[in-house]
Amino acid sequence: MLLSPTPHLARRLSLTAAHCSFSWYPSTRIVYPRRSYAIGRHFDALQVRSVAAAAESVADFDEMVASTKRKYYMLGGKGGVGKTSCAASLAVKFANNGHPTLVVSTDPAHSLSDSFAQDLTGGTLVPVNGVDSPLFALEINPDKAREEFRSASKKSGGTGVKDIMDSMGLGMLAEQLGELKLGELLDTPPPGLDEAIAISKVMQFLESQEYSIFRRIVFDTAPTGHTLRLLSLPDFLDASIGKILKLKQKITSATSAIKSVFGQEQQRDDSSDKLEQLRERMIKVRELFRDTESTEFVIVTIPTVMAISESSRLSASLKKESVPVKRLIVNQVLPPSASDCKFCAVKRKDQMRALEMIQSDPELRDLKLFQAPLVDVEIRGVPALKFFGDIVWK
Ligand SMILES: Nc1ncnc2c1ncn2[C@@H]1O[C@H](COP(=O)(O)OP(=O)(O)OP(=O)(O)O)[C@@H](O)[C@H]1O
Numbered sequence: 001m002l003l004s005p006t007p008h009l010a011r012r013l014s015l016t017a018a019h020c021s022f023s024w025y026p027s028t029r030i031v032y033p034r035r036s037y038a039i040g041r042h043f044d045a046l047q048v049r050s051v052a053a054a055a056e057s058v059a060d061f062d063e064m065v066a067s068t069k070r071k072y073y074m075l076g077g078k079g080g081v082g083k084t085s086c087a088a089s090l091a092v093k094f095a096n097n098g099h100p101t102l103v104v105s106t107d108p109a110h111s112l113s114d115s116f117a118q119d120l121t122g123g124t125l126v127p128v129n130g131v132d133s134p135l136f137a138l139e140i141n142p143d144k145a146r147e148e149f150r151s152a153s154k155k156s157g158g159t160g161v162k163d164i165m166d167s168m169g170l171g172m173l174a175e176q177l178g179e180l181k182l183g184e185l186l187d188t189p190p191p192g193l194d195e196a197i198a199i200s201k202v203m204q205f206l207e208s209q210e211y212s213i214f215r216r217i218v219f220d221t222a223p224t225g226h227t228l229r230l231l232s233l234p235d236f237l238d239a240s241i242g243k244i245l246k247l248k249q250k251i252t253s254a255t256s257a258i259k260s261v262f263g264q265e266q267q268r269d270d271s272s273d274k275l276e277q278l279r280e281r282m283i284k285v286r287e288l289f290r291d292t293e294s295t296e297f298v299i300v301t302i303p304t305v306m307a308i309s310e311s312s313r314l315s316a317s318l319k320k321e322s323v324p325v326k327r328l329i330v331n332q333v334l335p336p337s338a339s340d341c342k343f344c345a346v347k348r349k350d351q352m353r354a355l356e357m358i359q360s361d362p363e364l365r366d367l368k369l370f371q372a373p374l375v376d377v378e379i380r381g382v383p384a385l386k387f388f389g390d391i392v393w394k
Pocket residue numbers: 078079080081082083084085086107109111223331332333372373374375376377378379380
């Protein structure tokens with residue numbers, strides 16, 4: 001049963017969800033052609049009688065599909081508000097509107113596979129069936145991304161350099177160069193790094209001819225805190241990697257002078273190249289985040305005071321970092337109840353109060369608002385995503 005409070009809460013309120021039959025929710029009531037549990041198979045035959053929005057949705061999906069140029073949409077917000085459902089449904093809608101689309105999860109706790117009801121865990125692009133234009137999905141493996149950075153920074157600035165110095169009998173000197181600890185520092189990667197690498201990897205993919213078909217790239221990002229750290233990460237990395245490379249250069253020239261005296265052959269070490277590449281990619285991620293022409297961060301929230309307060313802070317941080325934000329999705333909005341379900345009526349009243357907050361919040365009031373109703377089906381699989389997307393993205 002949807003919208004069931006926990007049994008404890010229900011008891012406390014003496015308003016068990018069991019008292020609320022589905023008829024409390026007639027405005028989004030789905031008309032099942034057969035029995036409701038057969039939903040997966042019969043989704044295409046489902047209809048929504050009507051969806052009464054709690055407040056007017058001012059949305060403009062037409063603007064989102066209009067251009068044939070490549071566009072990036074990053075969907076983010078607090079954990080569990082429906083980022084994945086919104087991102088996946090947007091990707092399906094783009095594909096059904098003629099845009100070859102790639103949907104990527106950079107959230108370390110992926111749920112894209114669950115959302116599409118397809119195994120996407122391989123770290124490669126997987127075709128999604130049942131849409132009109134090509135739609136591919138990708139879940140990036142954060143551990144792999146983190147390992148890549150760890151080994152590059154280690155080889156280049158940390159133990160790699162120390163090994164050379166040790167082999168030359170100059171270990172002591174290396175110890176004295178306190179800055180070498182930087183490599184160790186980066187051994188424990190900063191938060192947000194996996195997501196930054198994930199995004200940069202996708203961009204790398206997209207640079208190749210093979211992937212030039214994609215016109216819409218939808219990112220299902222990690223929950224808010226993670227995203228905020230990600231925003232300041234490129235600067236941090238730029239500085240750190242810059243330092244490592246400088247140090248590496250200093251040491252390399254010192255050791256090569258010694259090596260040439262002793263007639264040792266110079267080894268080619270491409271770990272610096274790798275690190276330099278990583279740094280360049282991070283800079284590209286930073287540029288992508290700030291490119292108003294091609295990129296947009298869409299905030300997903302739910303109508304509760306807590307979630308809206310957090311969205312306001314997220315919006316402020318994004319603006320501070322010059323990340324373009326134009327749209328806000330308020331998910332799981334209850335339509336007006338047509339039944340005597342007290343729990344639903346109280347809940348909706350609360351939601352309306354939270355929605356009013358948006359109108360007076362300086363960080364949120366100017367954003368275009370999309371309202372997504374709480375639906376009484378699980379949003380899973382392409383037909384369900386299409387159904388949900390057609391309600392939300394208008
Ligand atoms: N409007 C809605 N109506 C009904 N169920 C919904 C709605 N939006 C999301 N859900 C359900 O809520 C659950 C969480 O949604 P989803 O995975 O999209 O959230 P998320 O923000 O990506 O979560 P996480 O932060 O854990 O990745 C899913 O079971 C999803 O089907």
